[in-house]
Amino acid sequence: xxxxxxxxxxxxxxxxxxxxxxxxxxxxxxxxxxxxxxxxxxxxxxxxxxxxxxxxxxxxxxxxxxxxxxxxxxxxxxxxxxxxxxxxxxxxxxxxxxxxxxxxxxxxxxxxxxxxxxxxxxxxxxxxxxxxxxxxxxxxxxxxxxxxxxxxxxxxxxxxxxxxxxxxxxxxxxxxxxxxxxxxxxxxxxxxxxxxxxxxxxxxxxxxxxxxxxxxxxxxxxxxxxxxxxxxxxxxxxxxxxxxxxxxxxxxxxxxxxxxxxxxxxxxxxxxxxxxxxxxxxxxxxxxxxxxxxxxxxxxxxxxxxxxxxxxxxxxxxxxxxxxxxxxxxxxxxxxxxxxxxxxxx
Amino acid sequence: xxxxxxxxxxxxxxxxxxxxxxxxxxxxxxxxxxxxxxxxxxxxxxxxxxxxxxxxxxxxxxxxxxxxxxxxxxxxxxxxxxxxxxxxxxxxxxxxxxxxxxxxxxxxxxxxxxxxxxxxxxxxxxxxxxxxxxxxxxxxxxxxxxxxxxxxxxxxxxxxxxxxxxxxxxxxxxxxxxxxxxxxxxxxxxxxxxxxxxxxxxxxxxxxxxxxxxxxxxxxxxxxxxxxxxxxxxxxxxxxxxxxxxxxxxxxxxxxxxxxxxxxxxxxxxxxxxxxxxxxxxxxxxxxxxxxxxxxxxxxxxxxxxxxxxxxxxxxxxxxxxxxxxxxxxxxxxxxxxxxxxxxxx
DNA sequence: CTGAAAGCGCTTACAG
DNA sequence: CTGAAAGCGCTTACAG
Numbered sequence: 001x002x003x004x005x006x007x008x009x010x011x012x013x014x015x016x017x018x019x020x021x022x023x024x025x026x027x028x029x030x031x032x033x034x035x036x037x038x039x040x041x042x043x044x045x046x047x048x049x050x051x052x053x054x055x056x057x058x059x060x061x062x063x064x065x066x067x068x069x070x071x072x073x074x075x076x077x078x079x080x081x082x083x084x085x086x087x088x089x090x091x092x093x094x095x096x097x098x099x100x101x102x103x104x105x106x107x108x109x110x111x112x113x114x115x116x117x118x119x120x121x122x123x124x125x126x127x128x129x130x131x132x133x134x135x136x137x138x139x140x141x142x143x144x145x146x147x148x149x150x151x152x153x154x155x156x157x158x159x160x161x162x163x164x165x166x167x168x169x170x171x172x173x174x175x176x177x178x179x180x181x182x183x184x185x186x187x188x189x190x191x192x193x194x195x196x197x198x199x200x201x202x203x204x205x206x207x208x209x210x211x212x213x214x215x216x217x218x219x220x221x222x223x224x225x226x227x228x229x230x231x232x233x234x235x236x237x238x239x240x241x242x243x244x245x246x247x248x249x250x251x252x253x254x255x256x257x258x259x260x261x262x263x264x265x266x267x268x269x270x271x272x273x274x275x276x277x278x279x280x281x282x283x284x285x286x287x288x289x290x291x292x293x294x295x296x297x298x299x300x301x302x303x304x305x306x307x308x309x310x311x312x313x314x315x316x317x318x319x320x321x322x323x324x325x326x327x328x329x330x331x332x333x334x335x336x337x338x339x340x341x342x343x344x345x346x
Numbered sequence: 347x348x349x350x351x352x353x354x355x356x357x358x359x360x361x362x363x364x365x366x367x368x369x370x371x372x373x374x375x376x377x378x379x380x381x382x383x384x385x386x387x388x389x390x391x392x393x394x395x396x397x398x399x400x401x402x403x404x405x406x407x408x409x410x411x412x413x414x415x416x417x418x419x420x421x422x423x424x425x426x427x428x429x430x431x432x433x434x435x436x437x438x439x440x441x442x443x444x445x446x447x448x449x450x451x452x453x454x455x456x457x458x459x460x461x462x463x464x465x466x467x468x469x470x471x472x473x474x475x476x477x478x479x480x481x482x483x484x485x486x487x488x489x490x491x492x493x494x495x496x497x498x499x500x501x502x503x504x505x506x507x508x509x510x511x512x513x514x515x516x517x518x519x520x521x522x523x524x525x526x527x528x529x530x531x532x533x534x535x536x537x538x539x540x541x542x543x544x545x546x547x548x549x550x551x552x553x554x555x556x557x558x559x560x561x562x563x564x565x566x567x568x569x570x571x572x573x574x575x576x577x578x579x580x581x582x583x584x585x586x587x588x589x590x591x592x593x594x595x596x597x598x599x600x601x602x603x604x605x606x607x608x609x610x611x612x613x614x615x616x617x618x619x620x621x622x623x624x625x626x627x628x629x630x631x632x633x634x635x636x637x638x639x640x641x642x643x644x645x646x647x648x649x650x651x652x653x654x655x656x657x658x659x660x661x662x663x664x665x666x667x668x669x670x671x672x673x674x675x676x677x678x679x680x681x682x683x684x685x686x687x688x689x690x691x692x
Numbered sequence: 693c694t695g696a697a698a699g700c701g702c703t704t705a706c707a708g
Numbered sequence: 709c710t711g712a713a714a715g716c717g718c719t720t721a722c723a724g
Contacts, residue, residue, distance in 0.1 A: 012496060014717055025695045030719060040693060055494060060470040061407045062717035066700045072471070075451070079436070081634075081651075086432040090425070093453050097464065102471055105421070105451040107439050118443065124406040125418070125448055148401060150358060233638060266638065288427075289635060292579060292612065305427075360701055371711045376703060386709060408701035412716045 013054040022050050033058060070128035070151075073315065074104040076118060077133045083287050084304050085133065088156070091308020092131060099316055101128065108135040119146055126151075129319045131311050132165075133157045136200060152322065154315040156307075159201040166318055166327045168311050172202050172284075175300040175333040176209030179254045179282040182298070182335060184217050186343050188252040188280060192225040192243055194264055195236055196256030203256055206284065210254050222247065231256055233263035240267025251279060251344040258283035258290050258299055265293070265340070280341040284333075295339030302333050359400040368396050379404060416474035416497075419661065420450040422464060423479045429633045430650050431479065434502070437654020438477060445662055447474065454481040465492055472497075475665045477657050478511075479503045482546060498668065500661040502653075505547040512664055512673045514657050518548050518630075521646040521679035522555030525600045525628040528644070528681060530563050532689050534598040534626060538571040538589055540610055541582055542602030549602055552630065556600050568593065577602055582609025586617065597625060597690040604629035604636050604645055611639070611686070626687040630679075641685030648679050 015033070019026040024043060031039050032047040039047075050056075064070055075092050077085045093103045106122055108115040115135045122130070133156040134143070140160035147153060153165040160167075176193075183191050193210045196203035211221050224246040229239040236259065243250060243264075255261035261283035265275045273279050276295035283290055283299035290297040314329060361379070365372040370389060377385050378393040385393075396402075410416055421438050423431045439449045452468055454461040461481045468476070479502040480489070486506035493499060499511040506513075522539075529537050539556045542549035557567050570592040575585040582605065589596060589610075601607035607629035611621045619625050622641035629636055629645035636643040660675060 015719095016717080026717090027696085027719080028694060031694090034719090038693060043693080057472075057496075058470045059411075059472060059717055061472060062411055062700090063719070064700090065405075065408055065411060065702090066717080066719045068700065072450075080426065080432040080439075081429065081436055083427065083429065083432070086426040086429070089451070090427055090453060093426075093451055097452070097467070100467075102467060103451040104418075105435070105439055105449040106443070107436060121443070121446075121448060124404045126403075126405060126407060150403075262638070266640075269640070288579075292608070294612075294615070361703095362701080372701090373703080373712085374710060377710090380703090384709060389709080405701055408716090409703070410716090411718090412701080412703045414716065 013056050017054060018047060018050050018056055021054070022046050070126050071100060072102045072104050072125060072127045074106065074122040074127040074130040076106045076108060076115070076122070076130065078108050078110045078135055080107055084285050087304035088308040091305035092312045095309040095312035110135045112138050116146060123147070129154070129315045131156055131315055134160055152315065152318045154311055154318065156311050157202065164326060166314055168307065168314055168329045168331065170302050171330045171333050172205035173209040173212070175284060176206035176254060177213045178335040179300060180210045180213035182337065183252045183254065183280055183282065183341060184213060186280065186341060188344050189219060190225070190247065190249045190251050192227060192247070192250050192253040194227045194243060194253040194255045195229050195260030196231055198228050206256060225250065229260065231260050233259050233266070236260040236263025237267040237270070240264055240271065253281045255281055255283050258285045258287045258297060261297055261299070262289065262293060276339045276342045282341055286336055291338070298338045298341040299336055300333040301336050302331070307331055359402050363400060364393060364396050364402055367400070368392050416472050417446060418448045418450050418471060418473045419658070420452065420468040420473040420476040422452045422454060422461070422468070422476065424454050424456045424481055426453055430631050433650035434654040437651035438658045441655040441658035456481045458484050462492060469493070475500070475661045477502060477661055480506055498661065498664045500657055500664065502657050503548065510672060512660055514653065514660055514675045514677065516648050517676045517679050518551035519555040519558070521630060522552035522600060523559045524681040525646060526556045526559035528683065529598045529600065529626055529628065529687060530559060532626065532687060534690050535565060536593065536595045536597050538573060538596050538599040540573045540589060540599040540601045541575050541606030542577055544574050552602060571596065575606065577606050579605050579609035579612070582606040583613040583616070586610055586613025599627045601627055601629050604631045604633045604643060607643055607645070607686070608635065608639060622685045622688045628687055632682055637684070644684045644687040645682055646679040647682050648677070653677055
């Protein structure tokens with residue numbers, strides 16, 4: 001039975017075709033498909049054989065239309081090339097597949113405009129829910145207006161003003177506090193907070209945790225020790241100079257995240273300052289590279305894949321119970337001490 | 347107008363609701379939605395206002411059902427935590443969004459069993475096409491039977507036997523040849539091929555390119571210089587010993603990929619062998635870390651994001667023209683020379 | 693246990 | 709330019 005190359009797109013068999021071939025109604029076929037106990041064993045067997053024979057493929061879109069349900073979840077993230085989000089996406093997808101949902105992927109590249117277009121397009125596919133890690137500078141109220149009450153949304157990672165949606169975040173504040181306390185315990189007193197944009201919520205929270213620890217140690221906050229930079233490695237390396245210009249007494253830095261820390265590390269080495277020996281630094285995220293760089297990076301483990309699974313589970317709970325109170329879940333983070341943090345020199 | 351928290355899931359407005367409110371038929375509304383020139387300007391304006399007023403959301407699933415079309419593409423990859431695939435997925439998604447498609451994501455984690463389940467589930471959502479980067483040890487004929495002729499598939503990266511599907515791959519053979527020739531030109535003669543599984547098609551091709559270059563240089567292939575290992579950093583670091591045990595004269599290695607090369611680098615440093623000075627090595631992929639590690643890694647740039655866009659475009663061409671001949675596209679790779687490759691010692 | 697009928701939200705000829 | 713009718717592939721009461 002050779003397939004002709006010019007065969008026009010074959011129509012897939014439908015419940016109708018199966019029903020006709022078996023001499024039953026399509027209701028019966030539908031019941032067999034969903035394993036209803038209403039169908040007799042003999043009929044079921046006949047139908048199942050015919051399904052296999054014709055290579056029947058269930059049309060979930062048609063079923064969803066009729067049942068007014070949906071079996072997809074939209075996942076909107078900024079940037080898959082960030083390992084943190086890539087791992088997160090993996091976790092989301094794993095958990096969703098286990099629950100019989102399929103993931104509709106969208107990436108915004110941190111552009112609020114692109115995000116709006118994307119959301120509009122995703123909505124037309126009527127997802128049962130959405131996991132949204134908002135692009136920087138997203139307008140919460142605008143998004144709320146765009147999305148309305150359908151579908152339910154779980155916001156991840158970045159706080160959105162006035163959204164009224166469930167929210168899952170990392171414990172940024174506590175994490176940064178742990179890192180700062182660790183450096184204090186090693187004897188550091190002149191500690192910078194390095195990297196990130198001061199107007200992003202996660203940066204604010206991490207700076208807050210840093211301030212908490214300094215306060216508790218009776219050390220004042222010195223604005224010269226707060227250095228902003230785009231959280232990329234290259235930018236961070238370039239800002240290394242600014243760090244020492246503004247306060248030459250600095251012996252340690254709590255970095256906004258691992259990428260920034262790794263960039264700072266490069267910047268330090270380029271100036272002949274040995275990370276982990278002459279200067280202590282900590283990151284945030286525990287990306288795979290943190291353990292493998294030399295000296296290995298002291299950082300905060302956030303387990304993005306587990307966060308992904310958690311996000312999927314929270315959202316599905318919401319999908320199943322729309323009336324439950326809005327949730328705000330803060331996931332714990334863990335300090336992982338490695339070689340990059342050392343005692344102060346001198 | 348406060349929203350009651352106990353409002354049962356609001357039904358979204360449909361073409362029917364709009365038509366009724368405007369006093370036109372739903373056919374007219376449908377025409378407005380798709381910008382048909384058949385509708386009068388005044389009617390169109392009235393309908394459009396009403397669409398906005400009621401917050402109408404197009405139901406693409408219903409439209410697709412009726413038109414027998416699809417606006418989704420399934421993307422099946424192994425592992426998003428591999429930056430190569432994450433970048434590839436970004437590229438695919440970017441290109442698909444631009445063409446009005448949405449991405450159905452699925453990840454197999456290199457498990458053929460999980461892959462089959464996943465494909466079954468994705469098929470039920472009737473994607474217009476599928477981009478499939480097969481799990482290792484996939485059975486091509488089995489997949490072909492499972493997927494049939496619908497939807498069209500573009501296989502990426504890993505050759506599948508007897509599939510009859512379009513195929514996009516990297517020029518593994520040529521790339522490995524370039525790397526090997528580069529090491530030869532630097533004076534190396536005892537060059538290993540390090541890492542990868544000998545039964546994977548990409549490893550075979552890279553080994554072939556390595557052999558091509560050695561052949562051309564009149565150097566025989568020595569099986570002691572071919573070391574297998576799972577392409578992870580940890581594994582590669584652990585196999586470093588095996589490399590020198592099997593042939594202590596080795597001065598350079600063409601590595602299966604960047605992860606392997608970075609692992610080998612760690613293994614070398616742990617033994618006091620300085621990469622780029624005492625020993626030369628090359629990678630494959632040019633992951634971001636390759637440029638940032640020290641010494642930076644000589645490798646082959648494959649531009650995964652561009653490959654993703656290319657894959658999406660090839661697939662969409664197939665979706666639009668089912669009768670075109672099957673294609674086999676080999677994407678070029680570029681040698682990027684950095685510090686990790688140096689002249690032989692002594 | 694099985695079948696006939698209606699309907700999910702759209703689009704597509706076909707009349708007018 | 710607009711409307712009435714049929715239908716995409718399913719499911720869901722409702723009869724029998």
